[in-house]
Amino acid sequence: MLTSTVALLRAAGEGGYAVGAFNIYNLEGVRAVVAAAEAEHSPAMLQLLPTALKHGGPPLVALCLVAARAAAVPIGVHLDHSASADDIRAALAAGLAPIMADGSHLPYADNVAFTHQMVTMVHEQGGTVEAELGRLTGTEDGLTIPEYEARLTDPDQAADFVGQTRIDALAVCIGNVHGRYHGEPRLDFERLNAIRKAVSVPLVLHGASGLPEAMVRRAIELGVCKFNVNTEVRAAFVGALRQGFGAPKPPDLLELMQGAVVAMQLVVSAKLHLFGSAGKG
Numbered sequence: 001m002l003t004s005t006v007a008l009l010r011a012a013g014e015g016g017y018a019v020g021a022f023n024i025y026n027l028e029g030v031r032a033v034v035a036a037a038e039a040e041h042s043p044a045m046l047q048l049l050p051t052a053l054k055h056g057g058p059p060l061v062a063l064c065l066v067a068a069r070a071a072a073v074p075i076g077v078h079l080d081h082s083a084s085a086d087d088i089r090a091a092l093a094a095g096l097a098p099i100m101a102d103g104s105h106l107p108y109a110d111n112v113a114f115t116h117q118m119v120t121m122v123h124e125q126g127g128t129v130e131a132e133l134g135r136l137t138g139t140e141d142g143l144t145i146p147e148y149e150a151r152l153t154d155p156d157q158a159a160d161f162v163g164q165t166r167i168d169a170l171a172v173c174i175g176n177v178h179g180r181y182h183g184e185p186r187l188d189f190e191r192l193n194a195i196r197k198a199v200s201v202p203l204v205l206h207g208a209s210g211l212p213e214a215m216v217r218r219a220i221e222l223g224v225c226k227f228n229v230n231t232e233v234r235a236a237f238v239g240a241l242r243q244g245f246g247a248p249k250p251p252d253l254l255e256l257m258q259g260a261v262v263a264m265q266l267v268v269s270a271k272l273h274l275f276g277s278a279g280k281g
């Protein structure tokens, strides 16, 4: 069943688990996430980056919404990292109301102004807004943020930001990165605890690909209700295609696609268990 981000995050917060939000780009991605969620009796979220929205347009949004409505478990559909009002308007027009307005590249005052504007627009349409404070390093869909540009979320500023913008969820930067971690991930849990005490909205952690179980558990204990996962699911898709093309006989198209769905589904299922949401759908 199609379920709002707010309802998913509230249930996660109360239930002591987190919802996995998986970036998808096509039918195979949608099928992998929904099939994994149904098999694990878990809630989950389908997430579209603006690049995916440009690639698939309203038909891809419609696909996500139809799949979510038909699912036997709660499924959210969410727009990820949107730095432009035009992208957010396009998403709203396509029927996608829960969005992430990302002004984290802007100076603080401009981030506040941009985010508040987007919150006003999205709330009018009955949607909700996740925003980010601080700046994440790493690479996602061709956008690379070098380490010297990274900033961790300041707890006092987070309280001011949430109060001024009226956002519904806050994405934190506590040492998490987009893409692959170079060496052991190191998360600043003291900072996360201080942010948790400073704000009342649910917290989101991007860059969950490669986080060990103990860190995931600790993050959930300290208020993280949503983890974003992209890299590992994409790698499973590409790996399955590569394997198919490497076979001695030329692959059948549907078999190839089905192989990719199964490969992605395995990754998603493992994450649903890791986030503690299996059995909660």
Ligand SMILES: [Zn+2]
Residues within 6 Å of the ligand: 081, 140, 178, 206, 207, 228
């Ligand atoms: Zn992200």
